[in-house]
Amino acid sequence: MAQISEPIQTTRDSRGWWARNQMRAAPWLFLAPGIVFFAVYVVLPIFQSFHISFYRWDGLGEATPVGLDNYRQLLDDRAFYVSLRNNLTWLLLYLLAIPAGLMIALFLNQQIRGMRLYKSLFFFPFVISQVVVGLVFVWFYNPAIGLWNPLIGLFGFAPMNILGNPQTVTYGIIAAGLWPQIAYCMILYLTGLNAVDPEQVEAARLDGAKGLKMLWYVILPQLRPATFIAVVVTVIGALRSFDMVSVMTRGGPFGSSRVLAYYMFEVSLSEYGFRMGYGAAIAVVLFLIMLVYIAFFLWRMWREEREA
Amino acid sequence: MRFTFKGAAAMLALTTALALPASAELTGDLRIFFNDQNPAPRAAIEGAVERFQALHPGLNIDLTLIDREANKTQIRNYLTANAPDVNGWYAGNRMRPYVSAGLFEDVSDLWEGPMGEELASTLPALTLDGKQWGVPYSYYQWGIYYREDIYAELGLTPAATWEEEKANCQVILDSGRKCYAIGSRHPWTTGGWFDYLNLRTHGYDFHMELTAGEVAWTDERVRETFAKWRELLDMGAFIDNPTAYDWQEALPFVVNGEATAYLMGNFVVAPLKEAGLTDDNLGFYPFPEITPGIPRAEDAPTDTLHIPAQAQNKEAARAFLLYVASAENQALMNEILGQLPINSTAEVGDDKFIQAGFEMLSTAPGGIAQFFDRDTDAEMASVGMEGFQEFMMFPDNLDEILNRLDAVRQRVAAR
Structure with a gap:
């Protein structure tokens, strides 16, 4: 053994460490900047949030350790439950973006003159900033000057104050948020439809499949990767729905449109906030909820990979 | 040069x-x-x-x-x-x-x-x-900015007492207008109304004790203040849907004469004048007396x-x-x-x-308050003004609101 391996080792040594390990090291080198930033700006702050949530701290003075007090306070904080319930409403209704996006994508997936223009028009709301979408809808809903009340007036409905009424405000904001989200899902499905195998469609057609059956048994299974991404993106988008709430209502009226992300911001960083420990506790709860979803989807992905 | x-x-x-x-x-x-x-x-x-x-x-x-x-x-x-x-x-x-x-x-x-x-x-x-x-x-200063021309048209003069204020308001309402513009989408504007109702009902010292967290929000005197507020709400004195507007978006109601007055800080004069009002049709008067004999205190x-x-x-x-x-x-x-x-x-x-x-x-003998959100603890201010916003929309929720405010007061006091 020694006699054989020795000459080989000397030739290896002569190539140097870099030459020998180039293939293995290169991916890590390329990943390094990303890993460093991810660790410093994402992973580390997660642990910091956990840490801060056990303190009472105004961000300036000394932090006082308070154990689980912040979490105990959360348990009987009405605003926390309102935010949690709104988060769930967001989650459920936001998922409507997926079937809506699919419908529009199927509709737009045709060879017609000027289709590119229609596609870009449908995609338009995703391109403009969320802040602009929010402002447009604020004016749209405005009971004094907005178009909404005259519009429903045509159908005989009484005027509404959508963003000022605690019963309707969250639905009003979700509707505004759905507009760009549907466009996003539509794009995901349009690219997915490009990859649908025409031979399978042809074969299905010969077997007499059409309409909904064709969609359900032939097209949708092939769109599974697109559906998967759409669900992940929509769920996470719903959970971190911050910008719309901030722009349209700042969580009002009297906190009825708050979501956890906005409540966290309000408690820790807004004009009347700076209760860092309490804000961190909310962040931890939000993180744990997100973790459930992320873990579920990662597990499903892993299972499918293994089955494949 | x-x-x-x-x-x-x-x-x-x-x-x-x-x-x-x-x-x-x-x-x-x-x-x-x-x-x-x-x-x-x-x-x-x-x-x-x-x-x-x-x-x-x-x-x-x-x-x-x-x-x-x-x-x-x-x-x-x-x-x-x-x-x-x-x-x-x-x-x-x-x-x-x-x-x-x-x-x-x-x-x-x-x-x-x-x-x-x-x-x-x-x-x-x-x-x-x-x-x-x-x-x-x-x-x-804070105070009531009002449309002098509409007051003149209705034969009204600025009120000095609460009864006069309400009587004036009734005349204004009967003429098809609202008495007060307010935009409470950002709820700080409601702090001005609470400050003045409380300062006029119970005076500067009580207001300062309350904002410093020394008096319970469930105190009977606090309820008296809200009862005065409720009198106006029951009359329908404020514009509809105040939560839909911020303070600037509520200005057109005054400019167009749909509401005749606005309780605000003096910074409201500049945008009102830009929108076309002048010294001839825009006037100012101090918030009227509620409890007689209480030294007049102001927000500044x-x-x-x-x-x-x-x-x-x-x-x-x-x-x-x-x-x-x-x-x-x-x-x-x-x-x-x-x-x-x-x-x-x-x-x-x-x-x-x-x-x-x-x-x-x-000439304010009572004292000068800063404003609700500057006199109270920050957390108390935010929960408080949110409570006022809710009260203006659902006056029947008062008990629940006051209990909530007092829970925050106690927690703030404990630290």
Whole structure:
């Protein structure tokens, strides 16, 4: 053994460490900047949030350790439950973006003159900033000057104050948020439809499949990767729905449109906030909820990979 | 021109040097962070800096203007790292976090001089823990801005008592208008209504005890205040759907005559005039008396300058604060700001509303409150104004709201 391996080792040594390990090291080198930033700006702050949530701290003075007090306070904080319930409403209704996006994508997936223009028009709301979408809808809903009340007036409905009424405000904001989200899902499905195998469609057609059956048994299974991404993106988008709430209502009226992300911001960083420990506790709860979803989807992905 | 300006500056410097022979020549850098970028405040502070520069040519003054809202979060960064020598902020409880954290310089020494007497009206607002932490340069009155022409048309005169106010309001309502515009999408506007109803029903001392967290929100006296508010709500005195508008979006109701009055700070005059109202059809009167015999107290939020504890050039900063407090400077700055000087020897602008505010505040025997969100703890302020917003929409929720507010009060008091 020694006699054989020795000459080989000397030739290896002569190539140097870099030459020998180039293939293995290169991916890590390329990943390094990303890993460093991810660790410093994402992973580390997660642990910091956990840490801060056990303190009472105004961000300036000394932090006082308070154990689980912040979490105990959360348990009987009405605003926390309102935010949690709104988060769930967001989650459920936001998922409507997926079937809506699919419908529009199927509709737009045709060879017609000027289709590119229609596609870009449908995609338009995703391109403009969320802040602009929010402002447009604020004016749209405005009971004094907005178009909404005259519009429903045509159908005989009484005027509404959508963003000022605690019963309707969250639905009003979700509707505004759905507009760009549907466009996003539509794009995901349009690219997915490009990859649908025409031979399978042809074969299905010969077997007499059409309409909904064709969609359900032939097209949708092939769109599974697109559906998967759409669900992940929509769920996470719903959970971190911050910008719309901030722009349209700042969580009002009297906190009825708050979501956890906005409540966290309000408690820790807004004009009347700076209760860092309490804000961190909310962040931890939000993180744990997100973790459930992320873990579920990662597990499903892993299972499918293994089955494949 | 330039030459004459320089000469004038030199003359000015000379005369001050004669007037204040004891003050040593100031040198080095003086960094000022001012918390407003709007045209008028900007011109006011730039003017003050220019005049101070002329007095101290050896000083290298660097003025940074920060957006008013952005400053509310940035102050925490710049006070702890790379502090300026002077920064802008607010009086009252709003100073508390920075005073407690030792980030503001104690400037009680400035207040011991003649300056203290000239600024006496705001001494309580700048005092925490028995010391003074800054110097005010301006304040403005709150009160009822109303459409004089509509009042004249209906044969009304501004009310002096609560009964008159409600009687006036009924006439206005009967004419198909609303009495008060309010935009409560950002709920701070409701704080003005609560402040005045509470100050007029129970007086300054009770209001201060309540905002300091010493009285329970479930106290019977607090309910009396809300009962007065409810009288107006039951009449339908306010515009519909106030939660849909912010304070600027509620202005058109007054401009178009759909609502006849607006309880606001004096900053409301400028946009109302821009929208077409003039001194002839826009008037002002103090919030009417509710409980007879209670000394009249007013809201007058005060804008202030402070020295960060970590400032490099505190000597120059103190000199600047003294200059800002002077009668000459306060008159000039507030002329531009369209607000009131705090220095009692300063001249007041001849604007109709400034004069009315000066008259009202200088004769207020009860005391001067800052504003709900500056007098209370920050958490209490946010939950409180949210509660007022809810009360205006659902007056029947009062018990639940008060219980909630008192839970927050107790928690704040416990820490």
